[in-house]
Amino acid sequence: MKISIITIGDELLIGQVVDSNSAKIATMLGNLGLSVHRKWCVGDSREEIEYALAQAEESADLILITGGLGPTKDDITKKIMAEYFNNDLVFSDQHLLHLEKMLKPRGIEVTDAHKTQCYVPDHAELLDNQLGTALGLKMEVKGKTWISMPGVPYEMEYIMEHSVLPYLMTINQDKHWYAYTINSIGMGETEIASIIEPLLEDMPSYISIAYLPSISMVRVRLTGNHSDPVFLKSQVDAYAKIAEDSLGSKVLNRNNSTIEAEIAHLLLTQNKTIGTAESCTGGNIASKITSIPGSSKYFIGSIVAYSYEVKTHLLNVSKERLLEFGAVSEETVISMMVGACESLHADFTIAVSGIAGPDGGTPEKPVGTVWIAVGNALRYKTKKLKLSRDRHRNIEAASILALILAREWLLD
Amino acid sequence: MKISIITIGDELLIGQVVDSNSAKIATMLGNLGLSVHRKWCVGDSREEIEYALAQAEESADLILITGGLGPTKDDITKKIMAEYFNNDLVFSDQHLLHLEKMLKPRGIEVTDAHKTQCYVPDHAELLDNQLGTALGLKMEVKGKTWISMPGVPYEMEYIMEHSVLPYLMTINQDKHWYAYTINSIGMGETEIASIIEPLLEDMPSYISIAYLPSISMVRVRLTGNHSDPVFLKSQVDAYAKIAEDSLGSKVLNRNNSTIEAEIAHLLLTQNKTIGTAESCTGGNIASKITSIPGSSKYFIGSIVAYSYEVKTHLLNVSKERLLEFGAVSEETVISMMVGACESLHADFTIAVSGIAGPDGGTPEKPVGTVWIAVGNALRYKTKKLKLSRDRHRNIEAASILALILAREWLLD
Numbered sequence: 069m070k071i072s073i074i075t076i077g078d079e080l081l082i083g084q085v086v087d088s089n090s091a092k093i094a095t096m097l098g099n100l101g102l103s104v105h106r107k108w109c110v111g112d113s114r115e116e117i118e119y120a121l122a123q124a125e126e127s128a129d130l131i132l133i134t135g136g137l138g139p140t141k142d143d144i145t146k147k148i149m150a151e152y153f154n155n156d157l158v159f160s161d162q163h164l165l166h167l168e169k170m171l172k173p174r175g176i177e178v179t180d181a182h183k184t185q186c187y188v189p190d191h192a193e194l195l196d197n198q199l200g201t202a203l204g205l206k207m208e209v210k211g212k213t214w215i216s217m218p219g220v221p222y223e224m225e226y227i228m229e230h231s232v233l234p235y236l237m238t239i240n241q242d243k244h245w246y247a248y249t250i251n252s253i254g255m256g257e258t259e260i261a262s263i264i265e266p267l268l269e270d271m272p273s274y275i276s277i278a279y280l281p282s283i284s285m286v287r288v289r290l291t292g293n294h295s296d297p298v299f300l301k302s303q304v305d306a307y308a309k310i311a312e313d314s315l316g317s318k319v320l321n322r323n324n325s326t327i328e329a330e331i332a333h334l335l336l337t338q339n340k341t342i343g344t345a346e347s348c349t350g351g352n353i354a355s356k357i358t359s360i361p362g363s364s365k366y367f368i369g370s371i372v373a374y375s376y377e378v379k380t381h382l383l384n385v386s387k388e389r390l391l392e393f394g395a396v397s398e399e400t401v402i403s404m405m406v407g408a409c410e411s412l413h414a415d416f417t418i419a420v421s422g423i424a425g426p427d428g429g430t431p432e433k434p435v436g437t438v439w440i441a442v443g444n445a446l447r448y449k450t451k452k453l454k455l456s457r458d459r460h461r462n463i464e465a466a467s468i469l470a471l472i473l474a475r476e477w478l479l480d
Numbered sequence: 481m482k483i484s485i486i487t488i489g490d491e492l493l494i495g496q497v498v499d500s501n502s503a504k505i506a507t508m509l510g511n512l513g514l515s516v517h518r519k520w521c522v523g524d525s526r527e528e529i530e531y532a533l534a535q536a537e538e539s540a541d542l543i544l545i546t547g548g549l550g551p552t553k554d555d556i557t558k559k560i561m562a563e564y565f566n567n568d569l570v571f572s573d574q575h576l577l578h579l580e581k582m583l584k585p586r587g588i589e590v591t592d593a594h595k596t597q598c599y600v601p602d603h604a605e606l607l608d609n610q611l612g613t614a615l616g617l618k619m620e621v622k623g624k625t626w627i628s629m630p631g632v633p634y635e636m637e638y639i640m641e642h643s644v645l646p647y648l649m650t651i652n653q654d655k656h657w658y659a660y661t662i663n664s665i666g667m668g669e670t671e672i673a674s675i676i677e678p679l680l681e682d683m684p685s686y687i688s689i690a691y692l693p694s695i696s697m698v699r700v701r702l703t704g705n706h707s708d709p710v711f712l713k714s715q716v717d718a719y720a721k722i723a724e725d726s727l728g729s730k731v732l733n734r735n736n737s738t739i740e741a742e743i744a745h746l747l748l749t750q751n752k753t754i755g756t757a758e759s760c761t762g763g764n765i766a767s768k769i770t771s772i773p774g775s776s777k778y779f780i781g782s783i784v785a786y787s788y789e790v791k792t793h794l795l796n797v798s799k800e801r802l803l804e805f806g807a808v809s810e811e812t813v814i815s816m817m818v819g820a821c822e823s824l825h826a827d828f829t830i831a832v833s834g835i836a837g838p839d840g841g842t843p844e845k846p847v848g849t850v851w852i853a854v855g856n857a858l859r860y861k862t863k864k865l866k867l868s869r870d871r872h873r874n875i876e877a878a879s880i881l882a883l884i885l886a887r888e889w890l891l892d
Contacts, residue, residue, distance in 0.1 A: 078703060079692050081516045082659065083506030087499060090521070094495030104493045106528065109502070109519035112690065116518065123535070140673040140691045181674045201670070220693055222873065247494065258613070261552040262593045278524065279552045280491050281632055291490065344763075344784075350770025351756075351763030354784045358762025361838050361871055369790040372756075372766045372782035374775070378824060382783075382794065413789060426773050459773055461634065 069239070070105045071097065072128035074120045076135035076145055077219055078111045089134045089224055096228050100236055103245050103293075112136060117148045129212055132232070135219035137202040139185045145216055146188060146205065153209050155189035162194055163203055170201050195231035199223045204231060244297035248308040250288040251320040251327075253472060257281050260288060260318075264311045271307050274300075284468050285320065320472070327471045328356045334478040335366040342474070343414035344370040345383055345404040347395065348422040348438060352467045368414040373404065383407035394433070396421050398450050401439040409444045416444045416477070418470050422453070424462045438466045442477045449477050481651070483509065484540035485519045486532045488547035488557055489631055493523050501546045501636055508640050512648055515657050515705075524548060529560045541624055544644070547631035549614040551597045557628055558600060558617065565621050567601035574606055575615055582613050607643040611635045616643060656709035660720040662700040663732040663739075665884060669693050672700060672730075676723045683719050686712075696880050697732065732884070739883045740768045746890040747778040754886070755826035756782040757795055757816040759807065760834040760850060764879045780826040785816065795819035806845070808833050810862050813851040821856045828856045828889065830882050834865070836874045850878045854889045861889050 073093060079085040087109065094104045108123060110116035117136070124131040136145030150157045163186040167178050185202055188194065195204030197218065204227040205216040215232055217224045252260060257279045268277065275292040290308050294300035312319050320327065335342060344353045354370040357363055373379045376395065380387055384407035385400055393399040405419035422438025429435035436455035441448055451473050455462045485505060491497040499521065506516045520535060522528035529548070536543040548557030562569045575598040579590050597614055600606065607616030609630065616639040617628040627644055629636045664672060669691045680689065687704040702720050706712035724731050732739065747754060756765045766782040769775055785791045788807065792799055796819035797812055805811040817831035834850025841847035848867035853860055863885050867874045 078688070078690055079701065080503070081506060081519065082510055082703065083503040083508075083516075084659075084661070084699075084701065085692060086503040091492070091495040091498040094493060096495075098494055104495075105523075106531075107493065107521035109521070111517075112688070119518070138691065138693075139670045140677075140689075176668070176671070179670070179674060181670050222870075247496075249496070256588070258551045258591070258593050259588070262591060265552075276490070276524075277552075278490055279550065280497060281550075287496075289491065289496065291494065346763075349767075350775075350779075351758075351766030351782055351784065352770075354763030355761075355767045355875075358764075358784075358786070358836075359872065359875070363762075364786050364840075367762075368787045369794075370763055370782070370784035371794075372763065372770075372784070374770070375780045375824075378781040381825075382781075382823060411794060413787075413793075424770075428776075458634075460771065463767075463771070 069102070069129045070127060071102060071130045071132065072105050072124045073107045074117075074124055074131060074133045075107070075109045075219070076112060076117060076120070076133065077109075080109050080135075081111050089219065089221055092221065092225060093132055093134075093228060096225075096233060097236070098245065098247070100233065102236065112144060114144065114148055117145060118152060121149070121152050125212065130236075131212065131214050133214065133216040134224050137185075137204075137216060137218045139182055139201065149205070149207070149214070149216060150189040153189065153191070153207065153214075155191050155207075157187040158190045159183075160186050160188045160194065163188060166194075166197075166203055167201055195227050197223050197227055198230075199226045206231070206235075244295065244300055245291070245293055246297065246300050246304050247289055247291040248304050249290075250308060250312050250315065252286050252288060252315055252318045253284060253320050254318050255286065255315075257286050260286055260315065263314050264288065267310050267314055268307055272303065275304055275307060284465060284472070320475075327468060327475065328360050331357065331471055331474055331478070332360045332363065332366070334475065338478060340415040340478070341366050341368050343368045343408050343412035343417045345408035345417055345419040346370060346372045347374060347379075347404070347420060348424040349420045349463055349467050349470070350374070350424075352463050353418055353420065353470055356467060356471065368412045371408055371411060379404065382411055384410065396423055396433050396437055396439055398439055398441070398452070401441040402448065402450065405441040405443060405448060406445045416442065416448075418442050418474050420466055420470050422455075422462070422466055424466075425457050425459045436462055438462070440466070440470045440473055442470070442473045447477075447480075449473055449480075481514070481541045482517045482539060483514060483542045483544065484517050484536045486529075486536055486543060486545045487519070487521045487631070488524060488529060488532070488545065489521075490523045492521050492547075501631065501633055504633065504637060505544055505546075505640060508637075508645060509648075510657060510659070512645065514648065524556060526556065526560055529557060530564060533561070533564050537624065542648075543624065543626050545626065545628040546636050549597075549616075549628060549630045551594055551613065561617070561619070561626070561628060562601040565601065565603070565619065565626075567603050567619075569599040570602045571595075572598050572600045572606065575600060578606075578609075578615055579613055607639050609635050609639055610642075611638045618643070618647075656707065656712055657703070657705055658709065658712050658716050659701055659703040660716050661702075662720060662724050662727065664698050664700060664727055664730045665696060665732050666730050667698065667727075669698050672698055672727065675726050676700065679722050679726055680719055684715065687716055687719060696877060696884070732887070739880060739887065740772050743769065743883055743886055743890070744772045744775065744778070746887065750890060752827040752890070753778050753780050755780045755820050755824035755829045757820035757829055757831040758782060758784045759786060759791075759816070759832060760836040761832045761875055761879050761882070762786070762836075764875055765830055765832065765882055768879060768883065780824045783820055783823060791816065794823055796822065808835055808845050808849055808851060810851055810853070810864070813853040814860065814862065817853040817855060817860060818857045828854065828860075830854050830886050832878055832882050834867075834874070834878055836878075837869050837871045848874055850874070852878070852882045852885055854882070854885045859889075859892075861885055861892075
């Protein structure tokens, strides 16, 4: 079964909205062993939507459409779909009941503007949406299945989870998909390939390899398709193990977990508590640590110290030290780390101080200079970074590299 | 000139990577008054890339391609492009020099694996990339321009900024694009449309309207295309003003700025300093405030208090109060706010305490219960939220709604 996605919306084409929907849909399908074949993104116009429908009709068996189902002027998907498949738009009492159920508790009257949403193609099945006013649509036309969902991410997810995935699970699949991802640090894409690929020369053609570089990390992904899911998993896992073993300590963590999740695992295993003292990262490291459910078991808290006063007052960095070495120095960041251990009563802390930019640099300490310290008064590690001029990227890179240093400290 | 984007990569189709590239490209083009017509996303296979090239050739004048330019096995774009346009792949000394320049300072030897990158279509112009080993490619074939860039976001951005945009600026454009976005809070998409649209009935057809709902906010965007850029801007601005005026205090801020940027503007204007005391948001509010360049002028710092001890010790919340009312209560969040004002020496603070989930709820205080306080001991506002069961969405919504409450406090 070939599955395609059509995303509709001018906002996607002008770049105002990043299309996270199709990645989410693909991930949800991936959990059922299904993959997406092609994806089109077109604007909110008749001609463009018709183009995408025609292209999808030619090459796909199941077409998932997002966007253009709302009640407002720019939402025309339903009308164009009805015309394309020679269906009439009919008023649906089921849709009206849904609207009333959604709006009345919020004290909103159902108006004529809302009611335009109740016109649906007469052959369409309606798909429940408990998070918004627009229901999803499912149509079977000439052996192909068309599913249309709102573009609002959590509404799309609701319909995928409650209608689309259950429907797909009822269809027998003889093709299975499985992927294994290795996260590596400290090597470039080419270097990794030159180590791994000679070892994988006999890898069967139903398994493919891809390299995905991001800030400070390269993800190596082995993906396979096969009719026998148990055999497939054993084969992909075996080749992934060869690759992983060859990369040794450069392997950060396994099967697509994140550095936050690895830190969580290490902290729970070692029964340690952590805190942070952040200057240039501004709370971003704490925010990453607390994104993990259950992080209250090991995360005590943070002191985000932007002003000198907070550094001296709450982190106990001495004024003399700040004046002598500056806020961005190894000496200060060690003081921040020790001070945060004391203030927060944490077993160890991550401390970061740097110049995120775009302004604030000096010839000796240009924008992108960052100092990290991880540990406590008894044992610690420090690291100096020379990052870029881009504020957003500097904050993100410093945060990830600080978490990587914390992993090293925990593993030592 | 019709511009299309082709993004290539299995990682995009399986949802492992969200395609932020095409939104970035579209935003950069938008600054020149250009818009994207269509977008295709296909996997790393010959058949799929050829399909996308053929489709783009049919309908576009300029085609921007990302992905598949690296040195590894899955990177085949260049080879398929050469074949598609009957070009030979030839070894480029210019590319080899670039490789040596990039790798030698990092102490990496240029290997045969690297050198495969130096084979390029013989009619291609190479586009500089100071952030990676793969250069971009530009080919002119039968009156159409094809530009191929690496999929790594910051490398793509470098090539866009240094080669593609300067090239586009040399081409005379008689079509201009302009958009105005209104950010509104406290109303749904339908309600907004029913207020605005009757007032915009005479809006010319070259201006269109779109509604983009996100967490706690609806963005209303007016987009226009016209040959006269000055006239276009005056027309779009005039209709946007009508819409804005009709929404009154529901307009959060203007022309696509964010709530963080609006808070920054208000703090600088009122010469006030801010800090945060965060429990369930875990530093996410501080992180948003410090994402703005120059935030050190008004942001003092934060205390992220996950443990009871940090709440009593650093925020001076009394143990009795915590025991009587619980950590998630109006009483506690007010104490946190006052305590943070004292600890941080800030003019006012945002304090948040809640149950982000997925666990930790009780019948009286289910997951998603969040209390916010904004202000200082002399004047403050509080708000109770009932959010969802989803941890990530709860943290994000609580952070944004806390910033919105801070805006209201500043405007009072």
